[in-house]
Every structure is written in C-alpha cells, then in structure tokens.
Amino acid sequence: MLNFAWARRVVPRIDTQKERTPFLERRLGVWRLLIADDESSSFRFPNFQWGLGRISSHIPLLTRAYKDMYSISPTSFWLMIATHLWYAIEDPLSLYFSNRLLLLIQRSVSQGKIHTSLDKDLCIAIIARVSCSAFSGFVQWTSNNIKDQYRMLVDYRLQERLLRANLALDLETSQDNEAHLTTDPEQVFRCLVGLLDLGKEIISFLIQLRLLLHLLGSEFASAGPVSIMLCFVPLILENIWDNDLWSKAYVKQAVNGEYLRKEALTLLTDPGYKAEVMGGNLLGYLLKEYQKVHDALSHIPSGDVETLWRRSTTALPDIFMNLCNDGPVLYIGLLALMNPSQVSVVQLAMLEQATTRLRYTFSFARHILTFWPSELANLKNFYRVLDLENKMKDGCMPYSPADGASGLSLEVRDVSFNYPGAKSERDALKNVSFSIKAGQLVVIVGANGSGKSTILKLLTRCYDATSGTVLVDGNPIEDYQIADLRSVTASLTQEHTIFPLSLSENIGIGSPSSVTDHDKITQAAKLAGAQDVIKNFTDGYDTILEPVKTAYLSYTGRGNEALEKEYEKMEKSTNVSGGEKQRLVASRTFMRMLSEDIKFVIVDEPSSALDPGGEYELFKQLREARKGRTMIFVTHRFGHLTKFADLILCMKGGTVVETGTHQELLNHQGEYAHLYNVQAQAFT
Numbered sequence: 001m002l003n004f005a006w007a008r009r010v011v012p013r014i015d016t017q018k019e020r021t022p023f024l025e026r027r028l029g030v031w032r033l034l035i036a037d038d039e040s041s042s043f044r045f046p047n048f049q050w051g052l053g054r055i056s057s058h059i060p061l062l063t064r065a066y067k068d069m070y071s072i073s074p075t076s077f078w079l080m081i082a083t084h085l086w087y088a089i090e091d092p093l094s095l096y097f098s099n100r101l102l103l104l105i106q107r108s109v110s111q112g113k114i115h116t117s118l119d120k121d122l123c124i125a126i127i128a129r130v131s132c133s134a135f136s137g138f139v140q141w142t143s144n145n146i147k148d149q150y151r152m153l154v155d156y157r158l159q160e161r162l163l164r165a166n167l168a169l170d171l172e173t174s175q176d177n178e179a180h181l182t183t184d185p186e187q188v189f190r191c192l193v194g195l196l197d198l199g200k201e202i203i204s205f206l207i208q209l210r211l212l213l214h215l216l217g218s219e220f221a222s223a224g225p226v227s228i229m230l231c232f233v234p235l236i237l238e239n240i241w242d243n244d245l246w247s248k249a250y251v252k253q254a255v256n257g258e259y260l261r262k263e264a265l266t267l268l269t270d271p272g273y274k275a276e277v278m279g280g281n282l283l284g285y286l287l288k289e290y291q292k293v294h295d296a297l298s299h300i301p302s303g304d305v306e307t308l309w310r311r312s313t314t315a316l317p318d319i320f321m322n323l324c325n326d327g328p329v330l331y332i333g334l335l336a337l338m339n340p341s342q343v344s345v346v347q348l349a350m351l352e353q354a355t356t357r358l359r360y361t362f363s364f365a366r367h368i369l370t371f372w373p374s375e376l377a378n379l380k381n382f383y384r385v386l387d388l389e390n391k392m393k394d395g396c397m398p399y400s401p402a403d404g405a406s407g408l409s410l411e412v413r414d415v416s417f418n419y420p421g422a423k424s425e426r427d428a429l430k431n432v433s434f435s436i437k438a439g440q441l442v443v444i445v446g447a448n449g450s451g452k453s454t455i456l457k458l459l460t461r462c463y464d465a466t467s468g469t470v471l472v473d474g475n476p477i478e479d480y481q482i483a484d485l486r487s488v489t490a491s492l493t494q495e496h497t498i499f500p501l502s503l504s505e506n507i508g509i510g511s512p513s514s515v516t517d518h519d520k521i522t523q524a525a526k527l528a529g530a531q532d533v534i535k536n537f538t539d540g541y542d543t544i545l546e547p548v549k550t551a552y553l554s555y556t557g558r559g560n561e562a563l564e565k566e567y568e569k570m571e572k573s574t575n576v577s578g579g580e581k582q583r584l585v586a587s588r589t590f591m592r593m594l595s596e597d598i599k600f601v602i603v604d605e606p607s608s609a610l611d612p613g614g615e616y617e618l619f620k621q622l623r624e625a626r627k628g629r630t631m632i633f634v635t636h637r638f639g640h641l642t643k644f645a646d647l648i649l650c651m652k653g654g655t656v657v658e659t660g661t662h663q664e665l666l667n668h669q670g671e672y673a674h675l676y677n678v679q680a681q682a683f684t
Ligand SMILES: Nc1ncnc2c1ncn2[C@@H]1O[C@H](COP(=O)(O)OP(=O)(O)OP(=O)(O)O)[C@@H](O)[C@H]1O
Pocket: 419, 420, 421, 422, 423, 424, 427, 428, 446, 447, 448, 449, 450, 451, 452, 453, 454, 455
C-alpha cells in the first residue's frame, strides 16, 4: 500500500498489542476517513493474496454453504458447475478456432491459390468457429435461465431459514449484538457463485497461457512470454496505485460541527416534526440558523467523501495506466518495426487478441476478489445468526392445567434480576417475594421504574431471574416447556402494536387457529371497543393501516409528473389516534381470551391513550373475562381496578414494599395510600 503524505496512522485504543488495528486517517472536507491498511508497505498482489488466504481459512464454512446450496437443488447445482466448466474453456477454445482460421486464411492468401486440402481445412475451421459461437450462445442462454431460477430458489430457502432462526430467538438472545449482525441471504448465492467464477477464471487463464505459447510457434516464441508479462503490468500497477476509494475498506465520519448542525436543521423539515415546528413558529429561527451554518461551511470543500477523494487525485496514474494497457500491442509493434520479415500480420492479430483476453481474465478475477471479502463476511454472518443458540433453556415438562382449573398459581421467592447489559448500578428487582393464588385478580402499582413491568416479564418467562425462584403451580417455571406456558397466557402491554396486516388478521392472529373466524373477530373487536373505529374505514376489517412499502419509482421516473402522481396514489398508510390504536391492539388480546385455554392474563398499562369511558369499559370487560384465570394488571390509575383486586402489590425501587387489598393498604397509610391520595386529591 502506498504511503500518502497526507495520511497518518491511527491506532485505536485497544488494550492488547495483538489486537491493534492500524488505519490510515485522512480529513476530506467535513469528513474524517479511516482506511483499513492490513498488509502495510511491502509489495504484493493484495487482493489475490488476501482472497486466496481467506478462501483456505474458510473451507469448512464454504463446504457447509455449498452443501446447503446443493441440497436445495442438486440438478441445478451440477448444471451450474457444468456451465462454469464450459465458460472456463470457452475463451481459449474460441481463441484457438479464431487463430486457426486466421492462419489458414493467411496461408491461402500467401500461396495465391486455394488447395483442395486447404479448402477443406478452411471449411472445417469456419464450421468449428461458428459452432463454437452458436453453442456458446446456447449455453449462455441456458445458464442464465438456470442461474436465475436457482438463485431465486436458494434466496427463498435461505430467507426462510433466517426467518425461522430469528423467530425462534428468545428475548434476551435477540437483544444480543450477534443477533443483529447484518446479513443478506441474497448475497450468499452471489458469494458462492463468485468463488466458482474465480475458479473458472483460473482454469481459463492456465489454458489460455498454454494455448498462446502453442499458437505463437517457435519462430515467434520470445514475443509470447514477454507479451504475457506485459499483460501483468497494469494489474501490478493497479494494485500499487490502488487509489479508488470504492475498492478500499473504510469508514467515514462527519466530524464538522457546522455540517452536523446543518444536517440536524434539515431533518427538522421531516413531517414528524412539522406540527411542533409550526406550533412553535420556528420558521424564522431555523432559516437564520441554517444561513449561519451555511456561511460557516462555505470555505470547506463540500460533497461526499468519494467525490472529494476523486478530486484530490491527479490524472497521471490514469494516463500511465492506459499506456500500460497498450503495452503488449506496443511491444509487438516494436518487434514488427525492428524485424518486419519475421512478424506476420496474423501473428500480430493473434497476439493482440490473446493478450486482450488475458487482460480481461485478470481484471475479472480482480473484480471478483475485490467484492468477495464483503460477500464472505455476509456469508459468515448468515451462518452465525443461524447457529445462534437461545440463552434461555427450554424445560421438558408439559404444562396442561387440570380441567376446571381456576387459573395458574404463582410464587416468587426472593427474586433479584438485572437486565442483561444494563448500565444501571441498581438491580431492576431486588429480593422480591410474593405469592398469587389461582384465579386471583392482582394489581401491581408503584412509581415509574419501580419494577412492575419487569415482574411481568419474569412471570411470562421473557427473562430468567438472576437469583431466586419463580414457581408456577408449585414447580420452577424453567421446568416447563416455554411454548406450553405461552399457549395458556394472554397479554396486553404498551409494547403491543399493529402489524402490517389487515385489521381482521391483526385481531384474528390472537388465536391463530381461529384467524378466519369472522364472528369471533368481530366479538373481540366489540369487547375492546374497536368496532366503531373499524366501521369508519372504507375497507372495514380488510384495512391495512401500516402497509409495507408497495411502490417504487425508478430513478428516471422522477420528474415525470404523471408517473409521480400515480406513485403517490399507490402509497397509502392510514393514521389513527393513539386511543383508537390501543382499542385495535386490545382486540387481539380479547381474541386470545375467547379461547378457554387461556389461564393467565397479564395487562401492562394498556390504557394511557384511552378516554375515561374507554378505559372504564376496557377494564370492565377484562375483569368480566377473569373466570378460570389468574389476572395481573399493572396500572398507574387506581380507580377502576384496585378496588376489585384480591391482592395489590405496591412497588418501590425494585422491591415489593406493601401487599394487601385496597382497604388494608389504605388503612396501612404507607406508600400505596400516598400514591392513592395524590390521585384522589385531584378530584376533591
Ligand atoms: N430492557 C431493559 N434494559 C435495561 N434496563 C431496563 C430495561 N427495561 C427496564 N429497565 C430498567 O429496570 C427498572 C425497572 O423497569 P420497569 O420497566 O420494570 O419499571 P416500571 O415500574 O414498569 O416503570 P413504568 O411505570 O415507567 O412503566 C428501571 O430502572 C428500568 O430503567
């Protein structure tokens, strides 16, 4: 790698010497650029060396990937290998036929008459050349078709595997960095085919080399090796002057304060900020601030870093590279000048043709190896995500409540818990103990951050306690099969949201086995008070409130007014109020609760956006569905629920500070009474 005068080495602060990764740093305009510089200054074929080294160290991974690819469609796999083999010999073969044709024509012309045998040879050569081209066209057409179909099939299967792996992750594992690795299954196919392409180019190169030496014959032998060497020169120089930013591994960071402020001010034009910007009459202020940062930026070269990089280079490398590309032809021309009698026009043409093909082979191989590292990284990430193991171990014991059971009984014994990776010093829960009898209606109250929602997460086994035990019907919760526990639980929390599906499916999915049961769906919507909301939509239950992106406008379509209007009509997402959304989401929980199987219901503050009437109705309907179920509510509003509760848990700072009924806790005059009185005072 060339050491640029402007570059300075940056070593990130990492503890061990071994882990140090040097970068070249450069400032361009508002950007700070860090360029990976793994092999420092010695001369090399960086990409080739890198690529082959990486390939060998990833053989197990590649073998696994090819096996997967093969198992998806063995026939397509072998057909693809066969077409690659054909492509490997196609170039040398057509080169051979072309040159044979040229030689025969030359001989024919130089002898001034056409011999019978020569004529026959010429015919065969023409037929061979034409057949080769025709067959090549056929293989190309077939291989494109096979490859497209195979790619779609592989993409689909790999997407499915990734989806399955992601859906199977538990909450804790899904929050891990590892689960968020960037991976695109579509690139997996490209990576595997890229390696086949590379193999094809290597075979093709070796055969071409052999052929070239053979075709040139003994009288012109010395020109061959030198011409081939000259083909390498541009490749070597390209690596030395590898000065295209796109071919480097880099990270760019905007470090100019004014630029960042300009970006922030521009962001404020987004529709999400519109109401506040208008309401605050911020137009004048924002324009003035924008002008200020704009003035401050006027002396700094603007544009993206890639453009700035290009502008900072000179034309000399480009000129020199072009001359080097012409090296083989110039060399042969020189030979012809020095010794015209020895060099024939046909030989010149052959050499020119052969060296052009060789150069093409080199640059194609280089192109593959430039992009291959990122494709390989993607492949690696893909399998890392597939191989992720859930941190939470599933239990073996099935959970099947007895007939006529009045709900789950729960016991929390001396439980402490901290969220994985939490930055807080304080445990989210500390030495919490309580027990809930089957069929009880329990309300958890307490200040923000006191641990109410966390308790629900442990009772539904979203997380396991750091210490202590949670018992369900007398057995440790970890002993049960998680899927069984989930199948008897219904939940409604603030985190519940509307899926990008029809309203009917949004509700029906609460009980997947009844997803098409329209009567049940309307009943659930009625219980949640969502029926009137749904009736207002033209498409009723078929409405999709937040659809996935449906339309794409091509780049050249921009500016075409008629097309743009059509495009805008195609994108329709509908906004609903916060309260309407909560009613729709609650319908899904009611749908679930319509099933007799549900024995445990948790409700976490689902009514923040509901009007008082809506809130009262929601809690009433939930309470009325309590028969045969244990119910736990988390709420900040005491009125509708706490008076009906069999048990109230009052929390503070991660512990349960009081337990009892509404009246008992009021008499106790502690934390609960304090919270209750604060609310009650508002109405007196
Ligand atoms: N995913 C998380 N990662 C790290 N810490 C968390 C996480 N969720 C909650 N906490 C922390 O755990 C503590 C208890 O949070 P929890 O959500 O249980 O409180 P809460 O009583 O339900 O609060 P609120 O009334 O505001 O909903 C808080 O200190 C909170 O910051």
